[in-house]
Amino acid sequence: MVTVTMTVNGRQVSKEVEDRRLLVDFLREDLGLTGTHVGCDTSQCGACVVHLDGKAVKSCTVLAAQADGGSVKTIEGLANGADLHPLQAAFKEHHGLQCGFCTPGMIMSGVDLIERHPDGLDEKTVRVELEGNICRCTGYHNIVKAILAAAEEMRGGMRQAAE
Amino acid sequence: MYPLSYRRASSVDEARRLFQEASDAAYLAGGHTLLPTMKQRLAVHDVLVDLTRIEAMRGISVSGDTLTIGGGMTHAEVSESSEVKGAISSLAAMVGSIGDAQVRHRGTIGGSIANNDPAADYPSAALALAATIKTDSREIAADDFFTALYETALEEGEIVTGVSFRIPETAGYAKFRNPASRYPMAGVFVAKHKDGSVRVGVTGAGMEGAFRWHEAEEALAGNFSGEALAGISLDPGMMMGDIHGSPEYRANLVAVMAGRALANLGSAEAII
Ligand SMILES: Cc1cc2nc3c(=O)[nH]c(=O)nc-3n(C[C@H](O)[C@H](O)[C@H](O)COP(=O)(O)OP(=O)(O)OC[C@H]3O[C@@H](n4cnc5c(N)ncnc54)[C@H](O)[C@@H]3O)c2cc1C
Ligand code: FES
Numbered sequence: 001m002v003t004v005t006m007t008v009n010g011r012q013v014s015k016e017v018e019d020r021r022l023l024v025d026f027l028r029e030d031l032g033l034t035g036t037h038v039g040c041d042t043s044q045c046g047a048c049v050v051h052l053d054g055k056a057v058k059s060c061t062v063l064a065a066q067a068d069g070g071s072v073k074t075i076e077g078l079a080n081g082a083d084l085h086p087l088q089a090a091f092k093e094h095h096g097l098q099c100g101f102c103t104p105g106m107i108m109s110g111v112d113l114i115e116r117h118p119d120g121l122d123e124k125t126v127r128v129e130l131e132g133n134i135c136r137c138t139g140y141h142n143i144v145k146a147i148l149a150a151a152e153e154m155r156g157g158m159r160q161a162a163e
Numbered sequence: 164m165y166p167l168s169y170r171r172a173s174s175v176d177e178a179r180r181l182f183q184e185a186s187d188a189a190y191l192a193g194g195h196t197l198l199p200t201m202k203q204r205l206a207v208h209d210v211l212v213d214l215t216r217i218e219a220m221r222g223i224s225v226s227g228d229t230l231t232i233g234g235g236m237t238h239a240e241v242s243e244s245s246e247v248k249g250a251i252s253s254l255a256a257m258v259g260s261i262g263d264a265q266v267r268h269r270g271t272i273g274g275s276i277a278n279n280d281p282a283a284d285y286p287s288a289a290l291a292l293a294a295t296i297k298t299d300s301r302e303i304a305a306d307d308f309f310t311a312l313y314e315t316a317l318e319e320g321e322i323v324t325g326v327s328f329r330i331p332e333t334a335g336y337a338k339f340r341n342p343a344s345r346y347p348m349a350g351v352f353v354a355k356h357k358d359g360s361v362r363v364g365v366t367g368a369g370m371e372g373a374f375r376w377h378e379a380e381e382a383l384a385g386n387f388s389g390e391a392l393a394g395i396s397l398d399p400g401m402m403m404g405d406i407h408g409s410p411e412y413r414a415n416l417v418a419v420m421a422g423r424a425l426a427n428l429g430s431a432e433a434i435i
């Protein structure tokens with residue numbers, strides 16, 4: 001067993017877990033944060049994407065012990081109380097989901113993607129960058145629309161904050 | 164995944180010691196090959212020795228005609244590095260085309276080189292850029308390093324601490340992705356070096372893993388353009404064949420990718 005200590009959605013947590021515990025199981029089973037999903041066992045689908053130390057990672061392919069001392073953000077940590085994050089709001093507005101299984105991973109990847117492109121995004125970049133997230137329902141079209149819309153809005157917000 | 168013990172090393176010496184103390188240890192870097200394999204119980208290890216917090220395996224530097232990348236650097240760090248982009252822009256672009264953004268945030272150059280997956284991208288660049296693989300005990304030329312499928316010249320417990328690439332006059336990369344795994348079905352890295360020599364590294368297609376295409380190198384030394392490849396072909400007997408493509412298909416695909424790489428010098432092209 002190993003003791004892992006990390007910040008999850010701003011809250012410090014410390015637990016003893018099996019050495020082989022995956023980060024995704026730590027989040028879902030030990031912390032009850034079931035918003036992060038598991039959609040495959042080949043590290044391909046992206047349903048499990050969370051931010052580890054500010055970077056989008058597939059939490060099914062990271063040991064909880066490797067994240068020790070780090071900071072994790074999951075889909076549950078994105079909204080500000082009752083106010084949805086701009087990308088969550090854009091998924092709602094643009095019908096970026098159907099069954100919703102891929103959505104937490106899509107949104108965490110989308111936020112990371114927007115943050116890595118502060119100068120803005122175009123449709124081609126969004127489609128290429130979604131390589132690691134699979135959706136079986138939507139055909140991606142509205143997901144791409146939602147990410148582009150949120151990117152615009154977040155840039156507007158950043159501009160306002162800078163002024 | 165079967166039960167295991169996780170150990171974190173803070174230095175290369177400590178990693179070696181932890182590895183030797185266990186009966187069947189493996190090093191853990193980005194984990195993006197090792198953990199999926201262990202989850203499917205295709206690999207079993209009693210101890211995983213985490214290399215990712217070893218400071219000495221980090222960093223990127225340019226000295227003269229050599230670009231050196233620490234063995235622990237992630238694909239994202241390499242592809243975004245201004246040193247790598249400045250020294251060998253096609254290498255930065257190739258690394259930026261590995262897997263997906265999340266894989267690139269974790270996967271490392273050391274793990275990729277040590278694993279020698281026959282479809283991995285890095286081995287083609289290591290061969291074309293006359294790389295030297297640095298380990299905790301010696302230096303190995305890329306030409307002697309990749310020995311067979313998933314096999315390298317590394318001894319049991321030896322650690323890849325860094326990789327040095329020869330900065331070429333110009334280079335380019337092109338690959339055709341497998342539509343399911345997304346690894347290259349054929350990836351070709353072409354480089355023209357400052358001494359006039361040409362090296363061509365091919366991945367994804369060879370039955371023995373990545374290889375140098377010597378005949379193309381000779382033809383390109385006289386005329387570094389796609390035209391020089393007309394009339395040259397690879398022996399399908401050396402190529403992999405599977406449900407995604409026959410050996411003949413792959414032999415042709417390598418030639419097509421070599422042409423695309425030559426038409427895209429300074430960058431990398433990933434097809435579908
Ligand atoms: C969905 C997905 C898509 C991918 N697509 C591609 C792709 O298109 N192209 C591509 O090239 N790769 C691809 N990869 C593989 C990815 O690049 C891996 O991260 C990489 O091959 C292994 O690096 P790692 O740091 O994750 O190593 P690990 O998985 O941690 O280790 C791999 C092996 O190398 C050993 N090892 C690790 N580091 C060292 C070291 N420094 N010295 C000695 N031995 C070491 C380990 O013990 C293990 O045996 C993909 C992976 C996934 C999950
Ligand atoms: S569950 Fe992690 S990639 Fe599919």
Ligand code: FES
Pocket residue numbers: 096097098099100101102103134135136137138
């Ligand atoms: S909405 Fe169902 S998988 Fe994406």
